[in-house]
Amino acid sequence: MLYGTRLRALSIATLVTMIAALGLAFFYAPMDADQGFMQKIFYVHVPMAMVALCGFVFGGIMAIQHLRTGDARYDMRSYVAIHLSLILGVGVLLTGAIWAKASWGHWWVWDEPTLVSFLIVFLLYATYQPMRFSIEDREKQSRYASVFAIIAGAFVPLNFLAVRLAQAYTHPRVFATADGGLPAKMQLPFYLSLLGMAMLYVTLWRYEMASKNTSAKLRSLRRKLGGDEAVAPVGRTAAPTLPSA
Amino acid sequence: MILAQTTPALPDNTGYVAAAYLVFLALVLIYVVIMASKLSRFERELTELNELADRDAHRSSAPGPSMEPEQEAARR
Numbered sequence: 001m002l003y004g005t006r007l008r009a010l011s012i013a014t015l016v017t018m019i020a021a022l023g024l025a026f027f028y029a030p031m032d033a034d035q036g037f038m039q040k041i042f043y044v045h046v047p048m049a050m051v052a053l054c055g056f057v058f059g060g061i062m063a064i065q066h067l068r069t070g071d072a073r074y075d076m077r078s079y080v081a082i083h084l085s086l087i088l089g090v091g092v093l094l095t096g097a098i099w100a101k102a103s104w105g106h107w108w109v110w111d112e113p114t115l116v117s118f119l120i121v122f123l124l125y126a127t128y129q130p131m132r133f134s135i136e137d138r139e140k141q142s143r144y145a146s147v148f149a150i151i152a153g154a155f156v157p158l159n160f161l162a163v164r165l166a167q168a169y170t171h172p173r174v175f176a177t178a179d180g181g182l183p184a185k186m187q188l189p190f191y192l193s194l195l196g197m198a199m200l201y202v203t204l205w206r207y208e209m210a211s212k213n214t215s216a217k218l219r220s221l222r223r224k225l226g227g228d229e230a231v232a233p234v235g236r237t238a239a240p241t242l243p244s245a
Numbered sequence: 246m247i248l249a250q251t252t253p254a255l256p257d258n259t260g261y262v263a264a265a266y267l268v269f270l271a272l273v274l275i276y277v278v279i280m281a282s283k284l285s286r287f288e289r290e291l292t293e294l295n296e297l298a299d300r301d302a303h304r305s306s307a308p309g310p311s312m313e314p315e316q317e318a319a320r321r
Contacts, residue, residue, distance in 0.1 A: 038258035041265040048269065091272045095265040102261035204276060211283050218290050225297045 007206055014203045018196035024189035038102040043189055045095040047197035048088050049118060053156050055085030055201055056125060060153020063146035075142040075240045078149050080208045082128055084201060089122040117159045124152050132238035142240055216242035 025043035032039035059081035066074035096115060097107045109115060128148060135141040182190060223231045234241055 036258065038261050040262045044266055044269050087272060087276065091269055094268045098261050098265045098268070102258045200273070207280055211280065211287075214287055215283075218287065218294070221294055222290070222297075225294060225301060230297075 007203070007210065010199070010203050010206065014196065014199040017192065017199055021189060021192040021196040024192055029186045029189040030183070035103060038099065041095060041099040041102070043193045045092065045099055046190070047194040048095065049092045050194060051197045051201045052085045052088035052092055053118075053121065053159055054198075055081050055088065055205075056121065056156045057153050059085065059149045060156075063149035063153070066142065066146045067150070072142065072240060072243055075146060076212055076242060077209065078146065079132075079240050080205055080212065082125060082149060084204055084208065086122070086125055086128075088201070089118075089125070092118060093122060113165070121152075121156055121159050124155065128152070129238045133236065136236060138241060145240075212239075212242065 021043065025040055029040075029043070031037060059078045062074050062078035062081060065071070066078060096118075100109060100115070101107050128145065131148060132141055132145050135144055219231055
């Protein structure tokens with residue numbers, strides 16, 4: 001079995017948590033007096049943004065480990081973490097735009113620090129894969145990519161700070177208890193959504209890692225069985241190569 | 246945030262909410278489809294490698310040298 005039983009259990013747990021979170025968000029959480037039904041977007045948009053940003057930081061931590069140990073597996077972990085966060089980032093921008101249109105009548109508002117700072121982080125990371133692709137030497141590619149991931153990862157907390165310091169409180173202050181804090185009945189669905197999203201991220205990350213490992217093992221097996229000529233050479237790619245490949 | 250006592254006066258933005266959740270669902274589905282296609286590629290490769298291993302086993306069990314010495318060395 002390629003993916004193991006633990007990953008299957010994690011996948012099922014993720015699905016159950018996400019369905020429970022969805023159920024609570026729609027049937028348990030009260031309707032917001034100001035925004036009404038459209039506030040339900042909050043339960044998918046905000047957890048997705050938080051998990052995406054944490055994923056970028058995780059990518060930076062893995063990159064530190066890569067530079068410390070020189071182990072290519074850490075580079076792969078960092079690459080997959082950033083790759084997944086970018087996908088979630090696309091979701092954040094799209095759901096945010098939909099929420100903005102519903103709430104303010106515009107798809108995008110440039111004077112909102114939360115939105116613009118997230119866009120900056122997203123665009124910064126959007127250059128990660130082209131940057132990797134532009135470096136032909138595999139060794140240099142992984143080292144430069146790790147340096148990038150660390151610096152960009154350190155920049156990410158600024159996004160949280162920007163949200164905190166923002167004057168226009170368009171997003172609810174989740175952890176505050178007064179003046180805009182989440183009511184208790186909204187907290188449970190929100191935290192469960194956050195947990196579900198984090199579990200989804202971990203599940204997909206592990207699937208992607210398992211897929212990369214399997215691919216490397218298959219290449220290695222093909223080389224053992226058919227010799228070097230049986231293995232197609234790895235062309236120029238942004239993805240790291242694992243040692244067994 | 247103030248909780249509403251009644252809902253009739255609230256704006257109906259069901260379409261936007263549905264669109265936001267559909268975007269999320271679509272992203273996850275696209276990802277799962279890509280993963281599924283990768284998995285089927287792995288299965289194809291595994292079948293190929295299995296056949297290759299069977300052929301190798303046949304050759305090594307057959308009498309006489311199965312390969313030229315240079316080929317054998319290259320294989321190792």
